[in-house]
Amino acid sequence: MLDLHVGLIGAGVMAQTHLEAWITLGARVSVYSDDGHHAHLAQTHSVHGVEAATSLEHLLADCVLVDICTPTGSHKELILAAVATGRHVVCEKPLAMCPDDAREAADAAARAGVHLFPAHVVRYFPEYEALHRAVTAGAVGEPAILHFTRMTAYPDWAPWFQDDTQSGGILTDQMIHDFDFARSLVGNPVRVYAQVREIHDGHHIAAGTAVLTHASGAISYFHGLWGQPGTSFRTTFRIAGSGGVLHHDSHETTAFRVLAHPADKEDDRIPPVGLFENPYAAELRDFALAVTTGRAPRVTAHDGVMAVRIAEAARESARTGRAIDLTAEEAIR
Numbered sequence: 001m002l003d004l005h006v007g008l009i010g011a012g013v014m015a016q017t018h019l020e021a022w023i024t025l026g027a028r029v030s031v032y033s034d035d036g037h038h039a040h041l042a043q044t045h046s047v048h049g050v051e052a053a054t055s056l057e058h059l060l061a062d063c064v065l066v067d068i069c070t071p072t073g074s075h076k077e078l079i080l081a082a083v084a085t086g087r088h089v090v091c092e093k094p095l096a097m098c099p100d101d102a103r104e105a106a107d108a109a110a111r112a113g114v115h116l117f118p119a120h121v122v123r124y125f126p127e128y129e130a131l132h133r134a135v136t137a138g139a140v141g142e143p144a145i146l147h148f149t150r151m152t153a154y155p156d157w158a159p160w161f162q163d164d165t166q167s168g169g170i171l172t173d174q175m176i177h178d179f180d181f182a183r184s185l186v187g188n189p190v191r192v193y194a195q196v197r198e199i200h201d202g203h204h205i206a207a208g209t210a211v212l213t214h215a216s217g218a219i220s221y222f223h224g225l226w227g228q229p230g231t232s233f234r235t236t237f238r239i240a241g242s243g244g245v246l247h248h249d250s251h252e253t254t255a256f257r258v259l260a261h262p263a264d265k266e267d268d269r270i271p272p273v274g275l276f277e278n279p280y281a282a283e284l285r286d287f288a289l290a291v292t293t294g295r296a297p298r299v300t301a302h303d304g305v306m307a308v309r310i311a312e313a314a315r316e317s318a319r320t321g322r323a324i325d326l327t328a329e330e331a332i333r
Contacts (some may be wrong), residue, residue, distance in 0.1 A: 030050070072168060079116065094311060124280075134246055150224050170196060
């Protein structure tokens with residue numbers, strides 16, 4: 001159990017999700033939100049010792065680690081306020097709306113000597129953990145083609161998702177998960193091409209596609225969907241390389257399988273994955289242990305900056321209809 005005081009900023013869906021994970025981990029939590037909804041959130045979880053802070057200043061003065069779960073447009077200023085008081089920060093993805101803001105936040109944390117953790121929770125889902133271990137161990141040889149899909153119902157529980165200037169739309173808010181994961185597998189991209197189609201007539205629907213060409217020579221394909229109400233959550237990935245193929249579909253009863261060639265071998269198989277760990281708890285535990293023990297976390301501030309850069313390039317490509325060359329960008333270094 002964690003002996004840690006967390007200051008949680010926000011009271012929406014993600015704040016509730018993070019709060020439940022912190023409670024599971026045994027952390028002491030105070031909450032605050034500008035809209036005042038944090039009071040109800042604290043009351044609902046008062047049996048676990050959750051308290052409502054009276055102001056942002058009160059929250060920052062009385063915690064060790066700050067967890068930011070607010071709309072994306074507010075992230076940078078909240079990060080800067082937290083690191084200015086010497087607090088470590090967990091920030092729900094994306095780190096900021098644009099690469100310059102993400103870089104400014106990361107640089108401020110570095111100057112203050114505190115950790116800044118971007119909460120890219122997909123890296124902590126067991127299927128993706130198993131994928132990363134397998135690819136790193138050479139299960140598919142040299143990765144060549146990566147294909148990711150992600151779909152769910154349109155996030156209409158908050159109006160800011162419909163405003164691309166606040167959320168970044170499907171490319172930044174949803175597909176950034178898979179951009180980040182592909183980069184963790186095969187390195188930085190050098191070229192990005194993307195398209196987006198949105199419908200705001202009756203039900204809100206958004207679909208995005210993107211192609212990343214990586215410096216390693218690998219090519220990643222992405223498909224994202226925010227669908228009609230009732231659209232079930234589904235993810236897939238398929239990684240093909242010189243030594244085989246890894247495939248996963250969350251709708252299949254077999255959660256993870258390896259298709260290796262020329263023939264399956266005992267040592268080609270993925271060890272059983274534990275499906276009982278809450279990925280949000282695993283993520284926050286990793287970040288908390290980095291703060292309390294000094295060990296390196298799985299996801300760094302630089303990872304968060306790069307994910308925002310890729311998403312911004314995808315948005316620019318979708319706006320202009322042209323591929324975006326990242327080799328001349330300062331962010332790829």
